[in-house]
Amino acid sequence: MLVVSAFFCTSAVSYLAGVRQTDEVARASSPTYHLDISGLHLVLSAGVLGLAIICTLAMLLTAALLLALAAHRRQLRATATGKELTESKALADERRKAELRYRALLEAAPDAIVMVGSNGIIELANAQTEKLFGYTRSELLGQSVDMLVPKTFRERHDEHRQEFFEAPKVREMGKDLDLHGLRKDGTQFPVEISLSPLQTETGILVLAAIRDGTERRKSAKLLREKMTELKRSNDELQQFAYVASHDLQEPLRMVTSYMQLLAKRYKGRLDSDADEFIAYAVDGCNRMKGLIQDLLTYSRAGASGKTVREVTCESALSNALINIRAVIEENGAIVTHDPLPVITADDTQLVQLFQNLVGNAIKYRRDAVPRVHVSAARNGDMEWIFSVRDNGMGIEPQYFEKIFILFQRLQGRQESSGTGIGLAICKKIVERQGGRIWVESQLDEGSTFYFSLPSLAETETK
Numbered sequence: 001m002l003v004v005s006a007f008f009c010t011s012a013v014s015y016l017a018g019v020r021q022t023d024e025v026a027r028a029s030s031p032t033y034h035l036d037i038s039g040l041h042l043v044l045s046a047g048v049l050g051l052a053i054i055c056t057l058a059m060l061l062t063a064a065l066l067l068a069l070a071a072h073r074r075q076l077r078a079t080a081t082g083k084e085l086t087e088s089k090a091l092a093d094e095r096r097k098a099e100l101r102y103r104a105l106l107e108a109a110p111d112a113i114v115m116v117g118s119n120g121i122i123e124l125a126n127a128q129t130e131k132l133f134g135y136t137r138s139e140l141l142g143q144s145v146d147m148l149v150p151k152t153f154r155e156r157h158d159e160h161r162q163e164f165f166e167a168p169k170v171r172e173m174g175k176d177l178d179l180h181g182l183r184k185d186g187t188q189f190p191v192e193i194s195l196s197p198l199q200t201e202t203g204i205l206v207l208a209a210i211r212d213g214t215e216r217r218k219s220a221k222l223l224r225e226k227m228t229e230l231k232r233s234n235d236e237l238q239q240f241a242y243v244a245s246h247d248l249q250e251p252l253r254m255v256t257s258y259m260q261l262l263a264k265r266y267k268g269r270l271d272s273d274a275d276e277f278i279a280y281a282v283d284g285c286n287r288m289k290g291l292i293q294d295l296l297t298y299s300r301a302g303a304s305g306k307t308v309r310e311v312t313c314e315s316a317l318s319n320a321l322i323n324i325r326a327v328i329e330e331n332g333a334i335v336t337h338d339p340l341p342v343i344t345a346d347d348t349q350l351v352q353l354f355q356n357l358v359g360n361a362i363k364y365r366r367d368a369v370p371r372v373h374v375s376a377a378r379n380g381d382m383e384w385i386f387s388v389r390d391n392g393m394g395i396e397p398q399y400f401e402k403i404f405i406l407f408q409r410l411q412g413r414q415e416s417s418g419t420g421i422g423l424a425i426c427k428k429i430v431e432r433q434g435g436r437i438w439v440e441s442q443l444d445e446g447s448t449f450y451f452s453l454p455s456l457a458e459t460e461t462k
């Protein structure tokens, strides 16, 4: 054991001294292991010294390592703190930018915006508030919002504020309520206010967007007046059309019957000019009769459009076909239909509608046998779309709208009889019941007239 230690120590000393043990040295020193006990303490001392040096070196190495580690940690920590600092600076920058953006937004808002606490104290106001109420911002901030409310409204305003803070939610005020604002100069003006709650660290605040309601109220009042005026003149016109057409019927009837009497009695007994003139007069009377009847129907379409009840469209169509049976037979027309629904409508007007559309489909025929097909399809839950399709002469697209206007005709009197009122009546009937009417057509191929009527919950296909 000692020998091994001595060998180890020697080797260690040599190694530490930077001496490389050659084979000769090893060989030369090997006798020492067995014989030289006296030099053993020297060798041992050298061993202990070596060991001490190794330990010291190891300790130094460890210390150096620990120091390096600590330095590295410090550096890491320093880097982390630097990073945190940079991050929080960026965050602060971002927050500042966002705040600037919100401020700019607040200032650019078209409405006056005032932020008020539950105690009614103004905590924030934008530029538009200054403009609208005539106060500077420093005059507003920290004051009670009551300064912007006319005395007569203050009590109610307090109640509204309390109500709001009890159940804070976004709400609009002023459109129905008669709210007013009070300017610094004491003048009052109508306002519309929308309130939004704002949760902050100090509690709930109310954000009030205040708009000057003067213009809107003025234009609403103007619109109301115009509507009343329009309704009055419409009613008058309708009344006039009704009375005129109704009252004109009687004298016209008299003129017509006497003209017919003249024609009957004196035809061939006066000269040929007289016969011609009487024929023109009789024709004129007949046309005027048609016109007056159509005008009467038109004015009635508006007046009686409100009496709605459940109507079976199939029976409305068959009543219409009975009314125009002569025309159908004269033209040899074939009228077919799909199953039609039961709807809630004015039945007399529905008959009139089918009568006009099917009548036109036959009247504006081509040489071929007139074929007319009526059908209906549901359009969602809300309405039915009816169609009346013919194989007639068709209509050019530029007239698709025009034909629904009163007195608008595409044919001359020589080509076909008519007053140009039929489709205007249809339009009035449909619109009075909340529907629309339109046409799709190909010249020389045929037309399809569509109209929609609301389908109510109880409406069903027969």
Ligand code: ADP
Pocket: 360, 361, 362, 364, 390, 392, 393, 394, 395, 403, 404, 408, 409, 410, 411, 417, 418, 419, 420, 421, 422, 423, 424, 447
């Ligand atoms: P009227 O038939 O008395 O002339 P309407 O208002 O019923 O008046 O029709 C207006 C015009 O629309 C008609 O003159 C005709 O030119 C055109 N029209 C209406 N229905 C059809 C149809 N089914 N096919 C082709 N043209 C039509």
